[in-house]
Amino acid sequence: MEKMILVDYKKCTGCRLCETVCSVTNASTCNPARARIKIMRWEWDQGVQVPTLCQQCDDAACVGVCPVKALSRDSGLGVVKLNPSRCIGCKLCLQTCPFGAISYDFVKKELIKCQFCDGDPACVKFCETKALQFVDVSDASIKKKRSLGEQILMAIGRAEEAL
């Protein structure tokens, strides 16, 4: 089954532990600058933090633009995979990705992106508030549906009370 990392930015506290564990898992070092996930924070006037990472697009711009076919979509987990042995480091994928989800690891001199840690994403494992969840794509929207359902229930309840 294809998977996805579902992001609920309202639950994110901006602690950036996901960045740290990502860099330790994938680069064996503490360095958020080399992480595949990045929290964007607006601390001053809104207090909003938004986790950003690869959306694993079905029809990915990065796959299309890669001149050496180093990027491809894996139908197992539903990951856009980067083959470092093919990659020539042209960074066209980095430029093209509409989500800014591809970064350049300036230490290893290679392009990096989220690949679900081979099916067990460290960021999700460490996210205490469950702002990040690793789910089957088929179930991804069920919680949103439930939440909408609850809102409708409440609205009906209020309407009935008013009657």
Next chain:
Amino acid sequence: MPLKSKIAIIDLSNNKITIEPIPEKLRRLYLGGRGIGAHLIYNHVEPGTDPLGPGNALVISAGFLTGTMAPAAARTHIGGKSPVTNGFASSNMGGFFGAELKFAGFEHIVVKGASSKPVYLWIHDGEVEIKDASHLWGKDTFETPQIIREDLGDEEIKVACIGLAGENLVRLANFRTGVKNTAGRTGTGCIAGSKKLKAIAVRGHQDLKLAHPKEALQYAKEAIDQIMSTKVAKAMGVDGTSYIWNVTNTSGLLEFYNGQVNKLKDWQKLTIEAFHEKYSAGMVGCFNCTVHCSHTFRIKEGPWAGTFSGGPEYNTQTALGSFGADNWEPLLIGWHLANKYGIDTTGWSNDVRGVMELYQRGIIDKKVTGGLDLSWSNANQLIPILLELTAKKEGIGAILGLGSLGVIKELSKYSKDVEYYILHVKGLGKLGNVDRAQPSFALGIATSTRGADHLRSRPALDHFHLPEDVLKKLYGGYVSSDFRSYDGKARMVRWHELTYAVVDCLGTCKFQTVFFSPNLPAYKEWCKYLLYNTGLEFTEEELFNIGERVYTLERMFNYREAGFTRKDDRVPERCIKEPLKYGLPAIRGAHIDREKFNKMLDEYYELHGWDKEGLPLPETLKRLELDKEPSFLIRKGA
């Protein structure tokens, strides 16, 4: 590697920048953070210097583990010679500044000398630059970071800075970062202001290489699970430190109106539940913290509508809530302003409470207050007015920002009783909780190396009625589980002092240690954090000894600079002379017994290996290898 982080020494008098490695020998002696910071302060502050003179040094220290996989290793320590106490300046903050400093390649920043024009430091990937800050002078602590980010074109830059109070050399000014995190105490912002240092901006892309990354990651998960399984972690995630306010107030453990009353009658409007209902804008976490105890708030209506800021937490709720404000709004506005101006809410509130009591007793009148009616019933209006006056050093505000000793000096001409009503230890105002019901707390604020403060020891575990064998195991000797008892409390206080010194060296958050629960990480866990992240092996005993070394060194600095001895290890007279009037039966009538307190102090000195005056004995210095510090540190004839 965490081991490769460096020390940058910046002399603003001649723009000289020196970068030094941290030798392993220094790590073994002082670990990092507050410990190596104390060592640097010792060696870089000129003996006998004016705290506002170029001879003082402002030392910013990320913890040894800050930025690593150790849970909530986010802390930064800031110190120097305090313009508030003349002794050891020392304060700690969370946020993201410390970790970024580590990623930029540094653990400690020593700022010496003084610049003739406003400057800020730009520290990035192993480099330090001194930059012009003329355009930042006059900007508050919310504006400053945003302007720097815009100037340098990088939104990820982390900034620690001073506000108007620091620029104006208000003694109680602080140094702070982000929307919420503040190294609030002992006047660190005033030291920065005296050097015309507006801010430190950091950005790093460097690896903090871990010695054993797999084990560090795996153990972090284990430790986080341990932390999150405690009740306190869950409560903190919802209510922050304010989760204890309701119970301390109803028990009679909070001081209002300068300690004249120990329980607020109309308290429902000031509970954290009341805050949630109207103002909460969600909780945020510091770097790598799963507990996320920091509130944010938004004011939606009235003249302050649109205000978004950080807070509340227990300490400031207690401090600003002690003047008799009858709802959250003046507290939140006070918070916001104190943060923007950069003022220590704890010390400031303490001194304002004292001055308001002088007004209540007719010792000072409107001629002294510049026409302001300082009655308790005006608290709602007074909080923002007095904060602004303090930051601008105008009217009565010029006195309110001086610190307790300055206030006493300025106002004693009106009555010899002024000293009695300004509650402080070593010149630092105390927080608004009751110390006189609990001998351990009283001893803790009396002996704290930075003056009255709970975060130096907070020996609160005797509140939980834990079995005495549990306490004995923890403290290595008998400690009474009755919080009113003096028995064994010297041992307890000393243990907490040394333990929290270790925590501040590591740079993890105290709230994820035995501070709050015996089930939270302590020495055993810290040894593992250190081994997996840094590769250095320490035994529990070695860590404890480092805590002792750091605490003793701070004590020696206090003697060297301020002459602090036994006479200064005291509690405010009010704690001795005035029994508590309200609260639970166990608390009503409580006060500190002078004789028992002195006996407890004797025991405390003996455990530390200090003499009757509270000065380290030669054999203690030798045991701690402090006799190898420069000779002027050691007491003449000792």
